[in-house]
Each structure stands twice: as C-alpha cells, then as structure tokens.
Amino acid sequence: MTPEELSLAISACLKDAVAAGEIALSAADIPDEVRVERPKNRDHGDWATNVALQLAKTAGTNPREFASVLSARLKTIDGVSAVDIAGPGFLNITVDAAAAGALAKAIVEAGADYGTNTALAGHVVNMEFVSANPTGPLHIGHTRWAALGDAIARVLRASGADVTAEYYINDAGSQMNVFANSVFARLHGRDVPEGGYPGQYIADLGHEVLSEHPGIRELTEVAALPVIRGAAYKAQMHDIKQTLAGFGVDFDVFFSEQELHDAGAIEDAVARLREQGHVFDDGGAVWLRTTDFGDDKDRVMIRANGEPTYFAADAAYYLSKKDRGYTEKIYLLGADHHGYINRLKAIAAAAGDDPEVNIEVLIGQLVSVNGAKLSKRAGNIIELKDLIDWLGKDAVRYSLARFPADSPLTLDPELLKKHSNENPVFYVQYAHARSRGAARNAVAAGVERRVDGKDCFDAALLDHATENELLSHLGSYPSVVAKAAELREPHRVARHLEVIAGAYHRWYDACRVAPQGEEPITDTNRTRLWLNDATSQVLANGLELLGVSAPERM
Known part of the structure; x- marks a missing residue:
C-alpha cells in the first residue's frame, strides 16, 4: 500500500464516519488527501498521521476520541494489519x-x-x-539554470503539465x-576595441565568418559589419x-528578441498597455506605471529619443507568451536579477493577469567550482563545455540538481571524480548498475519473473526488514515527484534517490536474489527479482527526471 493509497483510504474513512454520524464534521472539513509520514521509530508502525489532532476541535471532541472512531474504521481496510493510538x-x-510487497510488481x-x-x-506553462x-560561449554562470531548468521542466511534465x-x-x-x-x-589582426569581447573565440568566429564570406576583408567597415554580425551570431548560436545538447x-523554442522589434511588437505592447x-x-x-503593482518606481518604455528600453522588450515578450496561450510563465533568472521580480510581476498585472498565478520568477544563486581552470579561448571564464569534458555531464547535472536553487553552491571536483559512496551521483548510479547486475546474475542462475x-510473485514473501524499508521508499517516490513539481524543487528527487540507493544496498547485502551453490530456485528468489527490478525502474525514472544516465554497468 503506497502512502497515496493510504491517504485516500483515510479520507474515505473520514467521509464514512461523518455520513454515519460518528464524527460531527461537514464534507468541506474533510481533506481530499490526508498527510501520512514515516514515524521516527519504525517500531511504532509503517505510517503515522496527525489528522485527529487537526480536525478534533472542529468536530467538537478531543483528539483521542476522534482517533478512536477513525481507528476502528481503518482496521477494516484491506492491507492494514494494525492501527494504534499514540500520545x-x-x-x-x-x-x-x-x-506492501504488492508494490514491487506494480512498479515493474x-x-x-x-x-x-x-x-x-x-497547466500550460512557458518556462x-x-x-x-x-555574444559568447556558455559558461559556469549559465550551468546551474541549464541543469535545474531542464530538471524542473521534466518534473512538471511528469506531473501532467x-x-x-x-x-x-x-x-x-x-x-x-x-x-x-x-x-x-x-579579422583585421587588430585588438578588440575598448569594451569589446576578449577571448580567442572571437578570432575563431572571425575564421568562420571568413570561411563563409571569403571576400569579407575587402569590404568597407560599414559594409562588412552587418555581414559579420549575422554570420558570427549564427556561428555562436550554433555553438550554444x-x-x-x-x-x-533541449529547448522547444528559441525566441529572438530582434524579431520582436522587427515585427513591431514593442509598439504594439505600448499601445495595448496604454489601452489598459x-x-x-x-x-x-x-x-x-508599475508602481501601481508593487514596483519601487515607474519604468520607461520609450526614451525621449524614441528608442525602446529593455523593459519595453520585456513587456512585449510577456505579451507574446500570453498571446501564444501560456497561462503560466516561469522565468529562471540569476542572482543579479533579483530586482526584476517586481517589474516582471507588474508587467503581468498591467496586462490583466494575476501576478500570483500567471507569472513566477525563480532566482538562482551563484555556483563555483574548486580548482576550475579559466578558459583563455573564452576570455578568462569557465566554459560549460570544458566543465562537461572535465567532470562529465552526469556528475555536473546531478550535483547541480541536488541542491535548492536559492542556495550558493561550490562543486568539489575531487569528490565528483571519486568512485565511492562519498560521491552522491556515483552512489545512486552504482545502485542502479548493481541492481542490473543482480538481475543478470539471477537470470543466468535460472531465476525468472515469469x-x-x-507471473511468479508472492508479495507475502517480501517480509524482511530491509524489504519493508526499501518498499516504503519506493512507494514514496510518486509523492516526492509531485512535491518536486509543485515547489519547482527537483533536488527532492535527487535526495530521495539517495535514500532509495541506501535502502537497496542494505537489502542487497541482506537478501539474495539468486540462489547460492546448489540451493533450489524458489518463489522467494523470483519475488525478490521483482523487487530488484522495481528498484532499477524507480532509480532509472528518477535519474531521467534529472537528465542523468542510469548505467547498466559501472
């Protein structure tokens, strides 16, 4: 029985007790889902709820009496073996x-x-x-949002958005x-002008422009610059x-700010907001007039010289998202953009949206890497592609995904390169690889699920303490995914995978899937193979949500 199933069962018992006149509550007082959690001491049971303490006052009774009525009904539910009232x-x-054991087969x-x-x-979301x-390569400042943004999109989709x-x-x-x-x-062998972009990559882009336009050096500066701008931009976006990739x-849409300007969207945004x-x-x-919506000052959209501001483009871009049918717009911005929150919410309000519903701005803190080498090619920054080559995609993505976005983060390369339990990504990936190895060994020994x-499966045979622990964590996985989506916190998935990995390693050490020596193959072996494969599946599903691979071997 999963925590979700138990939660719904408790809610159903509450409704039945109210209908029978045993508890004086209205239907509106009964939650659709009741919170259940693991007790601190597992000797006290598999799950605990404080719903009696929450609702007793409303029902005009004391919590223990309320709990007594609910306990009697819970004991009649299939799958519940005992209910005790504590404190x-x-x-x-x-x-x-x-x-509990039936969950293993359901997961597979x-x-x-x-x-x-x-x-x-x-929910229709633009993120x-x-x-x-x-104007340059992706660097470490973009790394965190690339990993987190993609993981958030994945957990949102996993929850139906x-x-x-x-x-x-x-x-x-x-x-x-x-x-x-x-x-x-x-291109002409000169240093970049003051305030220009340094780095070898600018020279490399020059070579790409020259390859595409061999005669570019013969053009005047006025004639050459538009050509260079277009060709270098194209090459740099290809690199990004x-x-x-x-x-x-993966992005579904690459949206050009220049196209907003070319299509007259800035002027249209001003006119639409003026009408409002x-x-x-x-x-x-x-x-x-953004001060009407909580901003600290009003914002200029068109300067006195007729030039639009970045803020005007922000407004036009928001309206574009609204026009494209996105009822919810999520912006993921860096720590230096904290001041954008109120102005973006003001744009939403001015456009007739609810800033508490239709727009969400997430701010991420800085990330650094101990001992990372600066890139001369990119002008003394740490390039994302160098970070991937150095530490590996999986290590970087997992490490960035396992912490809340609003916490400053320093990655430790020495830790991330270790093949030991100290390294969280190795710990989880190894659990998956170990489970696949256990499955291969079991099949080689003649153990099959069918x-x-x-199907050869007897849930009652999964009665070892480590099996109970592992099943409970596997059962909690769906609620962890749902909460990660609700709060935009994929680190919850990462941390839960580490809990599952730990429980799996303990189970692996205590319970064999394949028989030893001349031992006969029994339904216990076959049923344990279901649990082993269920763990593989949950670990793989969770790693997929984080954009991290689930290796078959390590």
Whole structure:
C-alpha cells in the first residue's frame, strides 16, 4: 500500500464516519488527501498521521476520541494489519507484508510511467531559462539554470503539465554591435576595441565568418559589419545549441528578441498597455506605471529619443507568451536579477493577469567550482563545455540538481571524480548498475519473473526488514515527484534517490536474489527479482527526471 493509497483510504474513512454520524464534521472539513509520514521509530508502525489532532476541535471532541472512531474504521481496510493510538491522538498504522510487497510488481508493470501523476494536468506553462547573450560561449554562470531548468521542466511534465522550454535570445541592442566590431577587429589582426569581447573565440568566429564570406576583408567597415554580425551570431548560436545538447538540455523554442522589434511588437505592447490605462507620457518619454503593482518606481518604455528600453522588450515578450496561450510563465533568472521580480510581476498585472498565478520568477544563486581552470579561448571564464569534458555531464547535472536553487553552491571536483559512496551521483548510479547486475546474475542462475507464461510473485514473501524499508521508499517516490513539481524543487528527487540507493544496498547485502551453490530456485528468489527490478525502474525514472544516465554497468 503506497502512502497515496493510504491517504485516500483515510479520507474515505473520514467521509464514512461523518455520513454515519460518528464524527460531527461537514464534507468541506474533510481533506481530499490526508498527510501520512514515516514515524521516527519504525517500531511504532509503517505510517503515522496527525489528522485527529487537526480536525478534533472542529468536530467538537478531543483528539483521542476522534482517533478512536477513525481507528476502528481503518482496521477494516484491506492491507492494514494494525492501527494504534499514540500520545494525544496520533494514529500509527501498520500495513501487512503482502499489501506492501504488492508494490514491487506494480512498479515493474508501470515501467517508465511509475511516479508520473496528473496533479498539474491542464497547466500550460512557458518556462524560460538560460537565455545567455549570443555574444559568447556558455559558461559556469549559465550551468546551474541549464541543469535545474531542464530538471524542473521534466518534473512538471511528469506531473501532467504541458511545458514549453524556451530560450530567449538577446540578439537586439548595442551588445550585438560591440560583438560585430570585436570580430571585425580580429579579422583585421587588430585588438578588440575598448569594451569589446576578449577571448580567442572571437578570432575563431572571425575564421568562420571568413570561411563563409571569403571576400569579407575587402569590404568597407560599414559594409562588412552587418555581414559579420549575422554570420558570427549564427556561428555562436550554433555553438550554444551544441553545448546545450551535449549537456542533455533541449529547448522547444528559441525566441529572438530582434524579431520582436522587427515585427513591431514593442509598439504594439505600448499601445495595448496604454489601452489598459497603465501607460503615461512624461518628459518626452513613455512610461508604464508599475508602481501601481508593487514596483519601487515607474519604468520607461520609450526614451525621449524614441528608442525602446529593455523593459519595453520585456513587456512585449510577456505579451507574446500570453498571446501564444501560456497561462503560466516561469522565468529562471540569476542572482543579479533579483530586482526584476517586481517589474516582471507588474508587467503581468498591467496586462490583466494575476501576478500570483500567471507569472513566477525563480532566482538562482551563484555556483563555483574548486580548482576550475579559466578558459583563455573564452576570455578568462569557465566554459560549460570544458566543465562537461572535465567532470562529465552526469556528475555536473546531478550535483547541480541536488541542491535548492536559492542556495550558493561550490562543486568539489575531487569528490565528483571519486568512485565511492562519498560521491552522491556515483552512489545512486552504482545502485542502479548493481541492481542490473543482480538481475543478470539471477537470470543466468535460472531465476525468472515469469515461468510457463505466468507471473511468479508472492508479495507475502517480501517480509524482511530491509524489504519493508526499501518498499516504503519506493512507494514514496510518486509523492516526492509531485512535491518536486509543485515547489519547482527537483533536488527532492535527487535526495530521495539517495535514500532509495541506501535502502537497496542494505537489502542487497541482506537478501539474495539468486540462489547460492546448489540451493533450489524458489518463489522467494523470483519475488525478490521483482523487487530488484522495481528498484532499477524507480532509480532509472528518477535519474531521467534529472537528465542523468542510469548505467547498466559501472
């Protein structure tokens, strides 16, 4: 019995008790799902709930009396072997071995779908992350959001949301002119101008431009710069996309800021927000009255010289997302963008949306790597592709995903390169590889899950203490995924996989799947193979949500 099933069963018992007049509550007082959790002392049962303490006052009774009524009904549920009342009214629930063990077969049969849910079905989400300027390679500052953003998108999809992962290309504005001037200078053997982009990659881009446009050096600067800008931009975006692909991050949409400008979306945004009554003119400039929605000051959209601001582009981009049917927009921004939260929410409110529902801004803290070498090619930064080559995609992605986004993080390369239990990603991946090895050895010894076309599974045989522990953690996995999606916290999945890995290693040491020596093959061996393969499946499913591989061998 999974915690979700037990939660629903308790809720059903509450409703029955109310209908029978045993508890004085209204239907509205009864939660659809009741919180159950592991007791600190497992001798007190498999699961515990404090629902009696929560609802007794509303019912006009004391918690122990409330618990007594609920206990009597819970004891009649299939799969519940004992219910005890503890302290002021806690309910400690023990499930029988067969009810717990049946989960192993259910997981194997569910396969890759185990852990998915429909909690966010109907949610249409646009999630923007990374969005690095196309004027240089991706570096360590973009790494965290690449890993976390992709993992968040995956857990949202696992919970039923319709998610579009979007990369906003900042390809308009002065930085693109500086970029083109830098490449032009290097093409002609000169140092980049003051304030230009340093790094060998600018010279490399110059070679790519020259390869595509052999006569570019013969053109005047005025004629050459637009060509260089377009060709170098194309080459740099290709590099960015390749790096992201190597990191296992796929975007559904690459959205160009320049296209907003070219399509007149900036002017359209100003006109639409003016119609809403939030735009005013002052000092020759056009402003959005964002202070009406909690911003610390009003924002200029069009400068007095007629030039639009970045803020105007932000507004046009938000409206584009709204027009494309995304009812929820999630922005993943770096620590230096904390001031953007209020202004983005103000744009949402001015556009007629609910800033508490239709927009969400997540801020990530900085990440650093001990002993990382700066890239001369990229101009004294740590490139993402170098980090992948050095530590490996899996180690970097897992390490970034196992911490909350709002906590500063320093990666330890020496730890991440260790093949030991100290290294979290190795610990989890090794558990998966070990489970696959156990399955291969079992099959080689003649142990099969099916014999003569029939499943060989007896849930009651999974009665060892380590099996009870492992099953309980496997059963909690779906609720962990759902909570990770709800809170946008994929680190919950990573940490739970580590718990499962630990429980699996303890079970592996205590319970053999394959018989030893001349021992006969029994249904215990066959049933344990189901549990072994169920663990493999959950570990693989969880690692997939983090964008990390589940190796068959290590």
